[in-house]
Amino acid sequence: MKKLCHSIFTALALAGLMAGASAEDYKPRMIRFGYGLAEDSNQGRAVKFFADDLARRTGGKLKAKGFGGASLGNDMQMQNALIGGAQEMMVGSTATLVGIVSEFGVFDLPFVFRNEREADAILDGPFGQKLADKLQEKGLVGLVYWENGFRNLTNSKRPVSRMEDMQGIKLRVMQNPVYIDMFKGFGANAIPLPFSELFTALETGTVDGQENPVTTIQSSKFYEVQKYLSMTKHVYSPWIVLASKRWWDGLSNDERKAIQEAAAASRDFERKDSRAASAKAIDFLKSKGMQITVVSDKEIERMQEASRQAMFKFANDGHAKLIKDLQGDLEKLRK
Ligand code: TK8
Structure with a gap:
């Protein structure tokens, strides 16, 4: 009897150990992961990688099931679905988050990052983390930043090699005051629109132009109308991968950890x-008949000058310290 007791005890203890070591606490769950771009885009490929x-x-x-092409809604609609708990995850532009956490506008200031290395270091470092943390009290969890990329200008009217060439061009911008101020400063007629309406707006002439990274100009087929x-x-x-806080709070620690790790892996892949x-992308766009203009350094400097008012306005809206902190971090990186 003593022996039997002992072996039962050992078996139970072993089972307990094994459960602890190997069977993490995962429940079967379906995660609706929405995004705005086409399935065949850098965004779509990275959502698939994550899944x-x-x-x-x-x-x-x-x-995780990906829903591309804004089929669950545009960026702002999805943010609200996450906050309400009707959708679990999404990826979208940080620029469309400024209505929720205005500080994100700091990434929209013109000519802040000189290269991808700087962007990665700031976004993955304490500065990027601090901004992402501000989302929590608004009902969102910011997991990782992905690259949308450096934005370039397209239009259907004329080659733009000088700022003056933008005069009067109806240009779609993201729904974000820094972009509106910046392009007004350049002399364009800035019109805020959700990305999901952009192709049709270009096609019908509601707007003449837009600005996005070359990867998006390719994957969204803007070359057909620009x-x-x-x-x-x-x-x-930047893009940011978001989770619904309401949903997140109901997950086990193991589930949260797995999602966090998959998100980090997807960032590196993306x-x-x-x-x-x-x-x-540039060769591809050329082959599709786009005419490409390289803007001179001198002209870029003029644009930088003309867009300063957008920065001053953002600073005066209570973000002076935030800009200073970012500039401080960038200076350290540039040493
Ligand atoms: C996709 C958008 C897009 C952004 C834009 O939903 O709106 O122009 O660059 O990537 O987030």
């Missing part, structure tokens, strides 16, 4: 993939 990676980590328990591309690189644009796609 595969998460399934692998959780033995197929946590299943003739001129100017390499302005006026803003480095940046590599976007950079490779970006390097090839």
